Amino acid sequence: MVSIKEVARLAGVSDKTVSRVVNREPNVRADTFTRVQRVIAETGYVPNMAARHMRSSRSNTMGIITDYISTTPYSGNIVRGIQDWAAANGRTVLLANTNGHLDKELESWKMFMAHRIEGALYVTMYHRIASPERGSVTLPSMLINCRSAKEESEASIEPDDFQGSRDLTRFVLARGHRRIGYLRLNPKLLGAEERHTAFRATVREAGLGESDIDVRLGMEGPIGSERNHVYREARSLLEKANRPSVLMCGNDEMALQAYLAALGMGLQIPQDVSIVGFDDFQPVSLALKPELTTAALPYYDLGYRGAERLDSTIAGKPLASRTLTLDCPLVVRSSCAPV
Amino acid sequence: MVSIKEVARLAGVSDKTVSRVVNREPNVRADTFTRVQRVIAETGYVPNMAARHMRSSRSNTMGIITDYISTTPYSGNIVRGIQDWAAANGRTVLLANTNGHLDKELESWKMFMAHRIEGALYVTMYHRIASPERGSVTLPSMLINCRSAKEESEASIEPDDFQGSRDLTRFVLARGHRRIGYLRLNPKLLGAEERHTAFRATVREAGLGESDIDVRLGMEGPIGSERNHVYREARSLLEKANRPSVLMCGNDEMALQAYLAALGMGLQIPQDVSIVGFDDFQPVSLALKPELTTAALPYYDLGYRGAERLDSTIAGKPLASRTLTLDCPLVVRSSCAPV
DNA sequence: TTGTAGGCGTTATCAT
């Protein structure tokens, strides 16, 4: 590979001048600049990051540590958001998966230190409480899609499950639904609590009582090996004498099962029963017919803005608030009809 | 960060001796070794990769360049496989997404060169023909889940769609099915052709004729904005007087739509009609009730073994064959019953 | 078995 010295030799200048050109520093005559640029183009010179890192003792690198993220398809967009931010800002990103193993997590931190990363993004697949296990390493960091078990400590960026669920519920109510079946997410997930609370608060606000809603537990047990009651509970809700006119589901995959249950009973969607999901997991929400009305998790933005926030922290700027929440916008499709 | 010199000072040896300990080189007395190890542990010293890279002029890094991979959930497991191999072998991995844009692809190659990667993995979301656009860069590389447009050139590792489809078809035939509806993938995808060809060859082998099978096009048009006929074609197949006893679908999401069509017509799965998919895309294949019988794309292994193969190439070992194909194992669940 | 000298490609500093 051609080095800065080689470029300097060919351009008939010193290596420092080439450095100035490459880094757009001032005090270079226009014609010198042009000449150096031409040699750079001709030789295909690209600065060596490792050398730059060594000299400046800044790696310009951040590490992403994920739990099951690559095992499961859901939140790959978080990583994409981070990478897009990094590419747009000349930063390098290092990715490590723990697959949920603590020893791999420690190993990953070691790898990160070897690369002298300047900050870390801790990304979880589900919106949940997390306890990053970084050994003795202390580094600027940002939790994405999770929050710390220890109240005081870490900065985070999270989806606003509450707002998403509230808006979805308001939408359902605005369509005239007054008998609502609700299938809860696994209570282990943060979203479960927030979505459910928002749902209850919103229907109460609208004047509905306990008898108007019927809340069932869709899933429970440890993540990854949960027991799934969705299909059965959906059927049970729909078999009631006074069956709900709409089923609100903890997420889109639960909505899928609600579809199967409803269709299996000969009900048409949305004529006989409306269904809404949550997440906007498109391989499901768009494959369903009719397409699913849902609330979208802002995965890409969580990543993009999380990286941005971490970078501010690295630069020493104080964060306006420890936790930032991003809206889950309503996505209206055709699975929820007026009563 | 503590450096090798600092460790050397604290241990009362030269930096070279520390280097020997760190790299497990011979010719270090046991007690020296122990003493140095203790200082390393106490100080938390971790070798600086950038410095190591500079000195040895080996970056130990490979780059992954993906098309839409992070945009879509399908093949994240390829990346996980690569990373696991890299972690197990002390290699660093750099990830870049093009999102299908050529300019981002060139930009990514530039970033890779800046990090002096030793080889590149070109990963596509769909099994397809690809033309990596690496500008003037020439580097050991491996195509994963795709093959080169130019026959001669590049090494690749791909799923064996033919074998997967053949085994799936044999399984269906073994269950006694003799009237088969087949919903084709978008012909733009490599898998579409191979799966379809294997299907036809296998039913012919079993003595079935053209009148026993009914092949419909499920999707067509440019990837990402295709026209989707699956639901309609599935209904059409099931409305035939002499309807197929099984629907074989190009992939699992098409199978999902076949489920919706069948259930919507009051048919039970698998009692009235069997359905099989392809891919084993678990958020769908496991969410469907009954769970879906399908063939699994070996994404993780594609990544793991692809990285391994690239590493051999970097080390200068010749590949046994330019293209390696990996089996798509049959996954039997309960959506396909005996006739 | 251990240590010394030197240089990888850059950029900071200071000189010109």
Next chain:
DNA sequence: ATGATAACGCCTACAA
């Protein structure tokens, strides 16, 4: 406006 020199942390080559 440009250049000379040193230094970042590590490892190769060689010396002791």
